[in-house]
Amino acid sequence: ICMIAHVTARKMPTFHRHEEEKFFVNAEGRKESVPSIHDPPTRELSVVVPSYNEEDRLPLMMDEALDYLEKRQKRDPSFTYEVIVVDDGSKDQTTKVAMKYCKEYGNDKVRVLSLVKNRGKGGAVRMGVFSSRGKKILMADADGATKFADIEKVEEGLKNLQPWPNQMAISCGSRAHLEKDSIAKRSYFRTLLMYGFHFLVWFLCVKEIRDTQCGFKLLTREAALQTFSTLHIERW
CATH class of the missing domain: 3.90.550 (Spore Coat Polysaccharide Biosynthesis Protein SpsA; Chain A)
Incomplete structure (x- = not known):
């Protein structure tokens, strides 16, 4: 594929x-x-x-x-x-x-x-x-x-x-420090999906950014x- x-x-x-x-x-x-x-x-x-x-x-x-x-x-x-x-x-x-x-x-x-x-x-x-x-x-x-x-x-x-190469740089906000609080409010199934998604992003895409879904960039x-x-x- x-x-x-x-x-x-x-x-x-x-x-x-x-x-x-x-x-x-x-x-x-x-x-x-x-x-x-x-x-x-x-x-x-x-x-x-x-x-x-x-x-x-x-x-x-x-x-x-x-x-x-x-x-x-x-x-x-x-x-x-x-x-x-x-x-x-x-x-x-x-x-x-x-x-x-x-x-x-x-x-x-x-x-x-x-x-x-x-x-x-x-x-x-x-x-x-x-x-x-x-x-x-x-x-x-x-x-x-x-x-x-x-x-x-x-x-x-x-x-x-x-220094930014060719003036290119991106800074990503992160809510990873709030993860423990969010887990307490989620069902086990949603928590499992969250960890599965995080693993795929880490394995296939980026390893340095802990919270890729934060909309503050x-x-x-x-x-x-x-x-x-x-x-x-x-x-x-």
């Missing part, structure tokens, strides 16, 4: 953006063209938030994130940011909820990209990454599973990787372009 996949699969996947996805709606209700990751960066940080039916949980995450980002900008006026909420074809009011933040903070800081149909988390993250303006790009889940202030930890991890712009340009699977 692996040999067949290797022979038949394209090295560079086809990336398609629907006509409606080439624009975002600003705070005044007008359409503006989305930027491209191929353009020079104009912000220090882009935060990409993939969201699917997150009208209830998104406000908590956005309040926490924007409170942190605004305070950081006041301490350091040279720090600039944007938050890109990618509505992955939601059936609820996710876009409407996100637009409230766009109107409150301005579309230069908060942007909402609504996808025509559900692509999956991988596809939603890629669309947000390809529409970002930041020198660094942070993936953050809409459910607020990770405390946003922990961005400082992944930033420190990225800094420790210097910080990438340099160059690393993000290289990584998401070769992403074949969208539904993860």
